[in-house]
Amino acid sequence: MADLAKVAGVSKITVSRALSDSPLVNRETRERLQQLAHELGYKLNVSARNLRLRRSHTVAVIVEMKPSHDRTMFDPYPLVLLGGISQELTAHGYSVLLTTRQGATAAAVQAADGLILLGQGSRQDAVRRFDKLGLPMVVWGAPGDEHVVVGSDNRQGGDAVAEHFVRLGRRHPVFVGNPNHPEIFERLTGFVDALAAHGIKPLLIRRDEFTLASGMDAMHSLMDRGVPFDAVFACSDLLAMGAIRALNQLGRSVPGDVSVVGYDDMPLAASFLPPLSSVRQDWQEGGTLLARKVLAMINDEPEQSETLPVELIVRET
Amino acid sequence: MADLAKVAGVSKITVSRALSDSPLVNRETRERLQQLAHELGYKLNVSARNLRLRRSHTVAVIVEMKPSHDRTMFDPYPLVLLGGISQELTAHGYSVLLTTRQGATAAAVQAADGLILLGQGSRQDAVRRFDKLGLPMVVWGAPGDEHVVVGSDNRQGGDAVAEHFVRLGRRHPVFVGNPNHPEIFERLTGFVDALAAHGIKPLLIRRDEFTLASGMDAMHSLMDRGVPFDAVFACSDLLAMGAIRALNQLGRSVPGDVSVVGYDDMPLAASFLPPLSSVRQDWQEGGTLLARKVLAMINDEPEQSETLPVELIVRET
DNA sequence: TCCGTGCATGATATCGATATCATACGCAAC
DNA sequence: GTTGCGTATGATATCGATATCATGCACGGA
Numbered sequence: 001m002a003d004l005a006k007v008a009g010v011s012k013i014t015v016s017r018a019l020s021d022s023p024l025v026n027r028e029t030r031e032r033l034q035q036l037a038h039e040l041g042y043k044l045n046v047s048a049r050n051l052r053l054r055r056s057h058t059v060a061v062i063v064e065m066k067p068s069h070d071r072t073m074f075d076p077y078p079l080v081l082l083g084g085i086s087q088e089l090t091a092h093g094y095s096v097l098l099t100t101r102q103g104a105t106a107a108a109v110q111a112a113d114g115l116i117l118l119g120q121g122s123r124q125d126a127v128r129r130f131d132k133l134g135l136p137m138v139v140w141g142a143p144g145d146e147h148v149v150v151g152s153d154n155r156q157g158g159d160a161v162a163e164h165f166v167r168l169g170r171r172h173p174v175f176v177g178n179p180n181h182p183e184i185f186e187r188l189t190g191f192v193d194a195l196a197a198h199g200i201k202p203l204l205i206r207r208d209e210f211t212l213a214s215g216m217d218a219m220h221s222l223m224d225r226g227v228p229f230d231a232v233f234a235c236s237d238l239l240a241m242g243a244i245r246a247l248n249q250l251g252r253s254v255p256g257d258v259s260v261v262g263y264d265d266m267p268l269a270a271s272f273l274p275p276l277s278s279v280r281q282d283w284q285e286g287g288t289l290l291a292r293k294v295l296a297m298i299n300d301e302p303e304q305s306e307t308l309p310v311e312l313i314v315r316e317t
Numbered sequence: 318m319a320d321l322a323k324v325a326g327v328s329k330i331t332v333s334r335a336l337s338d339s340p341l342v343n344r345e346t347r348e349r350l351q352q353l354a355h356e357l358g359y360k361l362n363v364s365a366r367n368l369r370l371r372r373s374h375t376v377a378v379i380v381e382m383k384p385s386h387d388r389t390m391f392d393p394y395p396l397v398l399l400g401g402i403s404q405e406l407t408a409h410g411y412s413v414l415l416t417t418r419q420g421a422t423a424a425a426v427q428a429a430d431g432l433i434l435l436g437q438g439s440r441q442d443a444v445r446r447f448d449k450l451g452l453p454m455v456v457w458g459a460p461g462d463e464h465v466v467v468g469s470d471n472r473q474g475g476d477a478v479a480e481h482f483v484r485l486g487r488r489h490p491v492f493v494g495n496p497n498h499p500e501i502f503e504r505l506t507g508f509v510d511a512l513a514a515h516g517i518k519p520l521l522i523r524r525d526e527f528t529l530a531s532g533m534d535a536m537h538s539l540m541d542r543g544v545p546f547d548a549v550f551a552c553s554d555l556l557a558m559g560a561i562r563a564l565n566q567l568g569r570s571v572p573g574d575v576s577v578v579g580y581d582d583m584p585l586a587a588s589f590l591p592p593l594s595s596v597r598q599d600w601q602e603g604g605t606l607l608a609r610k611v612l613a614m615i616n617d618e619p620e621q622s623e624t625l626p627v628e629l630i631v632r633e634t
Numbered sequence: 635t636c637c638g639t640g641c642a643t644g645a646t647a648t649c650g651a652t653a654t655c656a657t658a659c660g661c662a663a664c
Numbered sequence: 665g666t667t668g669c670g671t672a673t674g675a676t677a678t679c680g681a682t683a684t685c686a687t688g689c690a691c692g693g694a
Contacts, residue, residue, distance in 0.1 A: 001680065011644050016682060026642060043450075046428035047367035048680035051649050056364060058414075058425055079396060082415075090420035097375075098399075098415040103407035108375055111363035133360075212588045238585075245590070268555075268585075271529045273562070318650065328674050333652060343672060365650035368679050 001042070008036055019044070050111070059089055059294055060097040060112035062104050062130065064119035078119055081140065084287020085116060092295055101126055109133075114294040116140070136297030138290050142182040148297070149305040150290050152281040154183050158190025160312040161233045161261050161279065166198050168259055170231035173202040176218045176243065177235030184235050187263070191233060203227060207239065215242020223250050230258055237262035237269050237278055244276070244317060260317040275315035282308060318359070325353055336361070367428070376406055376611055377414040377429035379421050379447065381436035395436055398457065401604020402433060409612055418443055426450075431611040433457070453614030455607050459499040465614070466622040467607050469598040471500050475507025477629040478550045478578045478596065483515050485576055487548035490519040493535045493560065494552030501552050504580070508550060520544060524556065532559020540567050547575055554579035554586050554595055561593070561634060577634040592632035599625060 001019075005012040010029070017025045018033035025033075036042075050056045061082065086096050097112055109115075115130055115137040127139060127147060143149045165173050173195065179185045188204070195202055205222060207214045215234060219242075222229060234240035240262030244254045254260050254274065262269060265280035286308055293303045318336075322329040327346070334342045335350035342350075353359075367373045378399065403413050414429055426432075432447055432454040444456060444464060460466045482490050490512065496502045505521070512519055522539060524531045532551060536559075539546060551557035557579030561571045571577050571591065579586060582597035603625055610620045 012680090013645085013682075014643060016680095017643090020682090024642075029642080043427055044424065045368070045680050046424045047364050047371075047373060048649090049424070049682075050364035050428075051362070051368050051651085052680080052682045054364075054649070056425070057423070061415075086415060086417060086420065090417060090423060093423060095420065095423050095425035096415045098378075098403060098413045100403060100407060103403065103412065106374070106407065106410060106412050107361065107363045107366070108373070108412035110360055111367075212585065242588075268529065271559075329650090330652075330675085331673060333650095334673090337652090341672075346672080362650050365679090366652075368681085369650080369652045371679070 001045075004033070004037055004040065004042055007040070008033055056111045056113055057093055058095045058097050058112045059085075059114045059116060059291070059298075060099055060104070060109045061085060061116045061118060062099050062101060062109075064101065078283070080283035081118060081287040081290070084284040084289075085291045086287075088288045088291035089295070092291075094291075094295065104130070114138075114298050116290050116294055136294055138293045138297070138303070140286065140290060142186050143305045143307060144182075147305075148293060148303050150286060150293060150308070151183065152283075152286060152308040152310050154186035154310075155190035155193075157263065157279040157281075157310045157312070158187040158192070158233070159194040160190075160310070162191050162194035162198075164261065164277075164312060164314065165231045165233070165259060166195070166200070168231070170259055171200060172229045173200065173231040173233060174205055174222065174229045175202050175233050175235070176205045176207050176215065176239055178206060178208045179204065187233075187235055202233075203229060210236040210238055212238050212242035212245070215239035215244075216246035217242075219243045219246035219250065232258060232260045234260065235263050237264050237266045237276060240276055240278070240317070241268075241272055244272075244274075255317050261312070265313050269313075270315065274317055277315045277317045278313050280311045280313050282310075318362075321350070321354055321357065321359055324357070325350055373428045373430055374410055375412045375414050375425075375429045376402075376431045376433060376608070376615075377416055377421070377426045378402060378433045378435060379416050379418060379426075381418065395600070397600035398435060398604040398607070401601040401606075402608045403604075405605045405608035406612070409608075411608075411612065421447070431455075431615045433607050433611055453611055455610045455614070455620075457603065457607060459503050460622045460624060461499075464622075465610060465620050467603060467610060467625070468500065469600075469603060469625040469627050471503035471627075472507035472510075474580065474596040474598075474627045474629070475504040475509070475550070476511040477507075477627070479508050479511035479515075481578065481594075481629060481631065482548045482550070482576060483512070483517070485548070487576055488517060489546045490517065490548040490550060491522055491539065491546045492519050492550050492552070493522045493524050493532065493556055495523060495525045496521065504550075504552055519550075520546060527553040527555055529555050529559035529562070532556035532561075533563035534559075536560050536563035536567065549575060549577045551577065552580045554581050554583045554593060557593055557595070557634070558585075558589055561589075561591075572634050578629070582630050586630075587632065591634055594632045594634045595630055597628045597630050599627075 001015050002012050005015045014025055015033055018030040019037060089096055097108055099109055115135050117127060117139045131137060139147050139149045141149055141151050143151060175188055175191055177184045179188045192202060205218045207218050232243050234243055240260050244260050247254055247258055252258055262276050262278040265278040269276040269278045296303050318332050319329050322332045331342055332350055335347040336354055406413055414425055416426055432452050434444060434456045448454060456464050456466045458466055458468050460468060492505055492508055494501045496505045509519060522535045524535050549560050551560055557577050561577050564571055564575055569575055579593050579595040582595040586593040586595045613620050
């Protein structure tokens with residue numbers, strides 16, 4: 001910038017002002033300097049600006065990146081979340097610094113203006129650790145603690161599926177999933193509560209993985225035990241698909257004998273045979289909201305937790 | 318840091334040295350200062366350090382984030398790439414700045430020490446634009462231009478499938494996909510060349526989307542035209558699955574009448590019915606390699622393009 | 635003529651770290 | 665006693681931008 005100033009025969013502060021479109025400089029000078037900067041290939045030194053402004057215009061997104069047998073950040077869905085975040089932040093001139101929990105000790109995170117935590121659901125300890133950084137922070141997940149949390153309404157999801165089953169006259173529903181995960185616990189809670197209102201108590205089949213194989217396995221163990229059931233609420237679409245396949249193999253028809261509902265409404269769900277009923281979450285919108293809240297907090301506006309509605313998509317199962 | 322120095326009764330440069338474990342300061346002093354820094358909750362100002370060191374220890378990863386009908390960054394696979402990158406960079410004290418092409422004009426990208434481009438396959442213009450930044454840059458994709466490119470060996474993939482079909486005695490293979498995409502063009506080239514050696518000329522069915530529906534559609538149009546064929550090489554697993562489903566509906570058995578091979582070997586491929594044969598790429602390794610190369614280039618070591626082997630997984634189709 | 639006002643520009647300090655060169659001291663060797 | 669060397673610490677300049685306060689100048693009104 002100093003060089004630019006010398007070449008143009010003005011002071012560097014004038015260059016600075018010109019390049020940031022300050023109305024303080026004459027329009028003519030401003031345009032001349034911008035033109036010159038462009039010609040000379042001038043590149044702003046962002047570190048210097050960050051130092052002076054005490055802002056990095058960067059938000060750190062911290063994801064859980066465990067190996068893939070559990071629900072991880074690298075499932076397709078949570079990633080749409082990241083897409084929403086990125087889009088919203090970019091639109092406001094902010095950048096996304098992507099980190100894992102391990103990488104979060106790296107220096108760059110401390111330079112961030114704010115923090116978004118994804119997929120930390122079950123680790124309150126991690127959340128608290130990042131809270132200590134004293135940065136504006138928003139967490140994706142189930143509400144209920146002292147932080148600003150954005151999440152989709154898992155309880156409502158469970159509730160909707162319960163009502164759906166009841167309407168269909170199902171009396172012996174099963175829930176498949178891992179209730180240790182806070183978000184899934186919410187689904188279970190909504191499910192159980194809504195059913196209780198109709199005097200029904202569902203069965204819980206605990207399965208930790210979100211795979212097709214796990215869904216099949218769940219149905220097999222259920223049939224082996226000889227427990228009667230006529231509806232399955234699986235907390236992921238893959239689990240649901242596995243369940244349907246196993247049920248067919250075992251001679252039970254879907255949806256004739258058993259109704260099945262999945263969760264997430266992945267694109268494949270609609271083209272599954274038979275087309276899978278599922279609960280849809282708007283991840284993109286969730287990402288946008290997360291981003292909006294951090295930005296607001298960075299600008300010292302108070303924010304609070306918020307829950308996004310979900311939608312039960314009834315297809316043929 | 319100045320405050321720390323005052324409290325400890327030393328100069329700030331001594332504090333700086335102590336905190337960076339410099340051997341220049343007495344061990345006793347060093348430990349005392351580190352302890353003190355911890356107690357006072359001192360946080361290094363990363364912008365200041367970046368400014369002084371002229372390094373941000375940050376690598377910008379620029380992804381393509383189009384809406385989801387085409388192959389995008391938010392497919393599960395390319396994301397494993399991101400996982401590999403992130404892991405490798407983190408291990409070397411670098412952070413990942415995630416941006417889209419649109420967001421890349423944002424200031425923070427200019428502060429990066431290096432650039433990784435993902436999913437820019439078909440847009441050489443974009444690649445060139447980023448090259449102008451003058452930063453060390455590595456591109457994921459098909460080799461052949463003037464940049465350092467890392468990619469999996471798509472040509473070998475096509476080749477392997479061709480040989481596989483020939484071994485099975487297939488004489489009328491079809492390729493389904495969009496050859497405008499450079500990586501897919503490579504697959505086609507490998508496929509065509511290997512078949513030519515056996516005097517076989519495959520049919521090309523151009524399909525731009527990577528969906529199940531698109532795969533089904535391709536088979537329908539093929540049957541409508543009455544063209545004879547006995548093997549299908551689809552350039553994604555979803556396309557392959559769609560093809561298989563359509564073929565079954567149309568009364569042709571897989572693999573009896575028609576052999577089908579997909580690409581990517583997504584987890585679902587193994588549990589598809591029948592289990593899908595597919596070409597597997599090691600995305601994780603690709604990410605690691607991308608990261609390693611940028612890091613090397615950042616340290617002024619010369620680097621060149623590299624191609625990763627792929628593996629044909631033969632299952633039942 | 636003098637003053638106030640508005641506009642365009644400049645001088646200087648500052649953000650918080652690190653590199654470079656300088657200094658102070660103790661101790662051994664001549 | 666002086667020289668030389670190694671160790672521990674400090675003074676100062678510097679990275680490249682922006683905020684604050686100051687300055688120069690033209691112009692209109694009293």
